Amino acid sequence: MGLRRRKTKYRYPPGPKGIPIFGNIFQLPSLYPGAKLIEWGKQYGDLKWVVVNSSEVARELLERRGRLYIGRPEFAVTQDILSRGNRIVLMGHTERWRALRKIMHSLLMASKSNTYKPFQDVESRALVWQCLRRPDEFYRHGARFANSVIFSVVFGRRTSMNDEKVQLLFSTIDDFLGSQTSPSTTFVEQFPWLVRAMPRSLQWFRPEADRIYKKTIGVYTTLFDDLERRIKEGEDPDCFARGMADVASKYGFDKAQAYFAAGTILEAGSDTTRNQINLMLAAAAKYPAWVATAQSQLDKVCGDASRLPSFDDWDRLPYIVAAIKESLRWRPNLLPFGVPRTLIEDDKYRGYVFEKGTIFVYNNIGISHNEEEFPSNDVFSPERFLNEDLQDALKGHLGFGTGRRVCPGWHVGTQNMFASLPLSGRNFLIAFSRLLYCFDFREVPGHTIDECEIHPLAHDHAPFKIQIIPRSEKHVRLMERECAPAVEELDQM
């Protein structure tokens, strides 16, 4: 990060002094670097080399001037070797990236939401039922929900966590994320020129990156072959992978590119959704006041355990919408810095002159915990978002990023939290509203939840302890009626 040469023509904001060659890379804690960046922000102002440290600057540079802040830095290992250039999230501002964004947009847009709704509906019922039966394994149920919904979006069928192919698929996500955060890779990624100059035989990181590429493409091939077989046998799934395969040749994409586009959706949509559910549960246990308000709104709409909330209730549940947005502000999901952007032309701002190619990241947690903008910033309070921008899922937080590289899955993502928004929105809408309607949440005495210690990549153990308690016997009966059948099908898979 601190390697940029400062030519006289360019003027950068002041920043912390780094050490030769390595700049500031060893000065930042790896999990939540926000606090350190806030400290630097106080010392040097709200622009760093170049860490965007206020929502005003994020809006101006990344959003209003989004046309310029649209590139990605080179990822010489994780993109060039491990993904053979095919991962959209790491692609620069190229024709190929533009075409992929266009296709993703059309395959994931709101009009597709009716295709995905049945999956979000049945999976959220299963989530509720599993939380009733095995509350201590809440983190597994959230993971299963997230994986199965996103798998259905991509391949048009539900999955069980016992399916070997699916396990292998999700292990490739761990391989990718693991290599992105491994010290040996992150170190080399700082010096793409070194990778290019180094003889292959000396590139100690290459064999592992090659191995992961071969495994990943092998897994994707099996899943696409399986989809093709199902279609030949008469199934007619309306899913992302089929749509992508249909248009790939029109855009000149080879099979690997089409496969990676689908794979990216799976990896971008599973851990993020799983983690967001964990954050919501942590917030519910720590700050019960907002849960009581949410429940009173849900009760007005759905009665006293008469029926589960559904996608059609969206307009009558503004508090749940606000809670989704607050969950995106309260703690950043997997990406405390977003994904780095590069500037594609020289730009001037507040007397500074930035050179084309400068890397920009935004300090998501620092920005969303700015006390002036978000008073009592640590408190989870959906009330902050009960304003005229409520229904604009991207306004008021940076959880899905911003500008022209904004997360294309927010549409899908938000709906699972309740069951009716765009893909992400809908995920959150359906899952959050149903969980909040059916259960109360408490911290376990002696085990205060520290949300800063919730590791976003840990799936093999509970990230915190929590009590998940049915609200009443009537709610238990409702879950038996409406949720149990959603799990029976899974048990038979």
Ligand code: HEM
């Ligand atoms: C809680 C759920 C999610 C969160 C918090 C989230 C967050 C993000 C963030 C912060 C970025 C980087 C944006 C930037 O550069 O400014 C991103 C990129 C991306 N997300 Fe999501 N995401 C979520 C769910 C999803 C889902 C469900 C999908 C797919 C259906 C998805 C697909 C992508 C893709 C493809 C990119 C790369 C875009 C590009 O580089 O042009 N995400 N996401």
